[in-house]
Amino acid sequence: MTPDPIPSPNIWNDPQIYEVENHAVDRSERIEAAMLTHRPIADARLLDLGCGSGFHLERWVDYGARSVIGCEPHTPLVAAARARVAALPPQKAARIEVVQAGAEDLPLPDGSVDVMQARWAYFFGSGCEPGLAELDRVMAPGGVAFVIDNDASVPSTFGTWFATAYPAYDDVATERFWSRAGWERQVVPITWEFDRRADLEDVVRIEFPPAAAEQIIAGHDGLVVDYSVVLRTRRW
Numbered sequence: 001m002t003p004d005p006i007p008s009p010n011i012w013n014d015p016q017i018y019e020v021e022n023h024a025v026d027r028s029e030r031i032e033a034a035m036l037t038h039r040p041i042a043d044a045r046l047l048d049l050g051c052g053s054g055f056h057l058e059r060w061v062d063y064g065a066r067s068v069i070g071c072e073p074h075t076p077l078v079a080a081a082r083a084r085v086a087a088l089p090p091q092k093a094a095r096i097e098v099v100q101a102g103a104e105d106l107p108l109p110d111g112s113v114d115v116m117q118a119r120w121a122y123f124f125g126s127g128c129e130p131g132l133a134e135l136d137r138v139m140a141p142g143g144v145a146f147v148i149d150n151d152a153s154v155p156s157t158f159g160t161w162f163a164t165a166y167p168a169y170d171d172v173a174t175e176r177f178w179s180r181a182g183w184e185r186q187v188v189p190i191t192w193e194f195d196r197r198a199d200l201e202d203v204v205r206i207e208f209p210p211a212a213a214e215q216i217i218a219g220h221d222g223l224v225v226d227y228s229v230v231l232r233t234r235r236w
């Protein structure tokens, strides 16, 4: 039986604000540029695992993916992702499918995925072994999987906020887990860039506990936040 999805209160409870956050994250697409140094996306069969409301699905078509599967277990987000795809031009929509499933039990044939990306979804470290086993099954020879998550190794404004607000997070254990599992790591400096101060404040409030959020808002001016993410990579 597929386990319950990992609770994701930011996007589950506040999908409109999470949409604003997605528009603010990495506007210059440095994450994609780093992915492309490992493997082309053009012509790939791409799996976006834990795709949420499908924010990135169109992007993969724009990067030339032959086909895109968005996989998401949370029912309201599956509906949101399907609605987003249905609103795209038909030539793009025809290349995208959204399936309801968790990373532990993928409804995909063996060896059918050339590029997998999971962005702030499921693959957080210890506990994601069932999803890693599924990757072993679905990744095609020559395929590359990418996991994007917060980085604690390089000082950044967001990293300081994260370490202060979530002191129990064990970055050393997380890094040990991934290196034992055979994944490479690369730090990618990105930013959050907002158009309005109110948007920054809304997003901070869905990402941090209330007291920490108010401290962050009071101590940070402007519309930009520097941020460091880790891009984890494994080749099949």
Ligand SMILES: C[S@@+](CC[C@H](N)C(=O)[O-])C[C@H]1O[C@@H](n2cnc3c(N)ncnc32)[C@H](O)[C@@H]1O
Pocket: 004, 005, 006, 007, 008, 010, 011, 022, 049, 050, 051, 052, 053, 054, 055, 056, 071, 072, 073, 074, 077, 101, 102, 103, 104, 118, 119, 120, 121, 122
């Ligand atoms: C923080 S959101 C990120 C969504 C999307 N990747 C994005 O960047 O917009 C994490 C997502 O992982 C999904 N998730 C939770 N458990 C999962 C599982 N077992 N397998 C795959 N995705 C899962 C959540 O429902 C949520 O949509």
